[in-house]
Amino acid sequence: MAVTANNGESRQPLSRDRILNAAVLLADRQGVEVLSMRRLGRELGVRAMSLYKHVANKDDVLDGIVDIVVSQIDLPPYGTEWRKAMGDRARSARQVFLQHPWIAALFESRLTRPQQTPVRLRYVNTLLGLLRQNGFSVSNAYRALLMIDSYLYGFTLQEVNWRLEDGNASRSEEETVHQVPMETYQYLFEIYTHLSSQNAGISTRLNTEFALGLELIFDALERLRENGTKFDSPDAPTPLPDSDGEDCKLQD
Amino acid sequence: MAVTANNGESRQPLSRDRILNAAVLLADRQGVEVLSMRRLGRELGVRAMSLYKHVANKDDVLDGIVDIVVSQIDLPPYGTEWRKAMGDRARSARQVFLQHPWIAALFESRLTRPQQTPVRLRYVNTLLGLLRQNGFSVSNAYRALLMIDSYLYGFTLQEVNWRLEDGNASRSEEETVHQVPMETYQYLFEIYTHLSSQNAGISTRLNTEFALGLELIFDALERLRENGTKFDSPDAPTPLPDSDGEDCKLQD
DNA sequence: ACCTGAACACCGTTCAAGT
DNA sequence: ACCTGAACACCGTTCAAGT
Numbered sequence: 001m002a003v004t005a006n007n008g009e010s011r012q013p014l015s016r017d018r019i020l021n022a023a024v025l026l027a028d029r030q031g032v033e034v035l036s037m038r039r040l041g042r043e044l045g046v047r048a049m050s051l052y053k054h055v056a057n058k059d060d061v062l063d064g065i066v067d068i069v070v071s072q073i074d075l076p077p078y079g080t081e082w083r084k085a086m087g088d089r090a091r092s093a094r095q096v097f098l099q100h101p102w103i104a105a106l107f108e109s110r111l112t113r114p115q116q117t118p119v120r121l122r123y124v125n126t127l128l129g130l131l132r133q134n135g136f137s138v139s140n141a142y143r144a145l146l147m148i149d150s151y152l153y154g155f156t157l158q159e160v161n162w163r164l165e166d167g168n169a170s171r172s173e174e175e176t177v178h179q180v181p182m183e184t185y186q187y188l189f190e191i192y193t194h195l196s197s198q199n200a201g202i203s204t205r206l207n208t209e210f211a212l213g214l215e216l217i218f219d220a221l222e223r224l225r226e227n228g229t230k231f232d233s234p235d236a237p238t239p240l241p242d243s244d245g246e247d248c249k250l251q252d
Numbered sequence: 253m254a255v256t257a258n259n260g261e262s263r264q265p266l267s268r269d270r271i272l273n274a275a276v277l278l279a280d281r282q283g284v285e286v287l288s289m290r291r292l293g294r295e296l297g298v299r300a301m302s303l304y305k306h307v308a309n310k311d312d313v314l315d316g317i318v319d320i321v322v323s324q325i326d327l328p329p330y331g332t333e334w335r336k337a338m339g340d341r342a343r344s345a346r347q348v349f350l351q352h353p354w355i356a357a358l359f360e361s362r363l364t365r366p367q368q369t370p371v372r373l374r375y376v377n378t379l380l381g382l383l384r385q386n387g388f389s390v391s392n393a394y395r396a397l398l399m400i401d402s403y404l405y406g407f408t409l410q411e412v413n414w415r416l417e418d419g420n421a422s423r424s425e426e427e428t429v430h431q432v433p434m435e436t437y438q439y440l441f442e443i444y445t446h447l448s449s450q451n452a453g454i455s456t457r458l459n460t461e462f463a464l465g466l467e468l469i470f471d472a473l474e475r476l477r478e479n480g481t482k483f484d485s486p487d488a489p490t491p492l493p494d495s496d497g498e499d500c501k502l503q504d
Numbered sequence: 505a506c507c508t509g510a511a512c513a514c515c516g517t518t519c520a521a522g523t
Numbered sequence: 524a525c526c527t528g529a530a531c532a533c534c535g536t537t538c539a540a541g542t
Contacts, residue, residue: 014525037516048516050526058516108356112410121437128439138446141439146410147403147465154406158364158398185373187380187393194390213399216476220468266506289535301536302507310535 014046016054020064024100027065032102037061066110067119069103072096075126082134082225083218086144089127090152090214097156104160107153136225144221151217159206266298268306272316276352279317284354289313318362319371321355324348327378334386334477335470338396341379342404342466349408356412359405388477396473403469411458 022043027035037058041048055061074092076085097103103111116124124145131141182189198205274295279287289310293300307313326344328337349355355363363372376397383393434441450457 047527104360107409108359109413112413121440125437125440128443132439138442142443143461143464146461147468150406150410150465151402152406153409154402154404157359157405158402161361161364185377187384188373188377190390191380191394209395209398212395213402216399216472220472299508
């Protein structure tokens with residue numbers, strides 16, 4: 001009935017940023033599945049077709065909101081000791097992903113694409129740099145990041161699903177355990193029984209699990225680092241001429 | 253124009269299995285994004301509405317095809333030494349995922365849901381059992397599976413995207429390296445240069461990387477296993493009365 | 505019993521037309 | 524210059540109607 005739609009400030013002149021921020025907000029509140037061009041237009045007090053002046057298409061919108069999320073991940077400054085740097089970044093990424101759980105649906109084909117936006121190129125370049133400056137060989141830096149990211153993505157993927165699932169209804173292990181036919185799945189039963197006997201809630205437990213797994217991976221990578229290029233193929237060794245030890249800070 | 257559509261055997265009387273198998277085939281050939289009820293019906297020589305006699309809705313179809321994929325993963329028999337068991341299963345899962353790359357889009361909210369189908373319950377129950385029978389405490393079995401699965405899902409997720417991306421055009425690192433502004437992203441440049449200097453193709457390299465990361469994780473888990481319940485919360489210890497040592501085989 | 509036509513409330517996107 | 528109406532080719536799903 002009103003000519004200009006829902007929120008008071010919809011008369012700002014529409015821009016890529018305004019569209020993308022509205023998209024993130026909409027996804028946060030309702031999930032990616034309701035994120036359509038038409039709905040997004042409605043949210044901005046405009047018809048869907050108007051959006052196409054500022055974004056190429058829906059794909060562009062999805063890429064854009066992934067970039068917004070990625071840029072919310074704290075990037076450790078060059079010079080940070082690698083365990084702290086990789087740990088801080090992994091923890092920050094996990095927190096950001098949990099704040100925007102819909103991002104899991106975009107992991108596939110967006111977050112981990114090889115052809116990338118500047119935001120994502122800078123992000124992975126910095127992480128590789130941090131590893132290189134801490135004594136990782138080229139291969140091992142690649143290896144380490146691949147391993148940390150695999151763990152980070154895989155863990156968060158599972159975690160987000162569990163939270164979405166029993167989130168609102170707060171269905172806990174205590175209830176789940178009774179839904180599983182225990183004679184058939186004795187080991188699952190055993191786990192659920194064990195988990196529900198613990199005082200810690202699911203959040204606290206997953207925090208602990210994530211941290212522990214990360215430390216185990218870091219321990220493994222530390223051994224890799226010390227062993228240098230031991231696992232590389234024969235033509236690999238070329239250690240960089242250590243072009244920049246510490247003096248190249250990307251951010252504050 | 254023909255009354256019964258495309259393939260010769262479309263006059264079999266439509267069943268859940270026939271529908272799900274057609275869905276997997278369609279996804280394999282064209283990707284999940286083209287998998288619609290209407291398209292699926294067309295594929296079976298029938299209108300979309302007919303499908304609703306055999307499947308509840310599209311969600312049911314998607315759950316169904318995930319089950320089909322999961323059931324293609326080889327499940328090691330009880331009694332297998334844990335490193336071999338977990339390694340075989342991870343390698344088999346990876347192969348299956350690479351054969352059905354669209355599965356990555358369903359990782360979110362389907363593969364890792366807590367409320368599960370019998371196929372998936374049996375699958376994870378067996379894996380937990382294998383760990384328990386090899387001396388893992390209840391907590392550590394849970395921990396180990398969470399960690400292995402995180403790595404498996406995360407790694408495969410990234411790998412599938414890379415393959416889909418440069419798959420058909422076979423765009424290799426040699427070409428990618430020239431698209432990245434090397435002054436801005438020196439560490440990325442360094443990696444791409446290094447990777448493209450190796451003789452091994454991307455497939456071979458990722459095989460190696462996957463195997464190496466898996467071994468590093470197994471090494472870490474072996475230490476966890478030996479340390480028993482060291483990382484558990486105080487009320488945890490309860491080791492199972494070893495109800496079945498070896499005599500409970502689930503499969504051939 | 506099994507299939508379907510028509511309908512409903514949606515999609516993304518284009519393009520000629522309006523202000 | 525910026526927005527939009529109408530249109531196209533799609534969605535998932537329901538339900539009364541056909542055979």
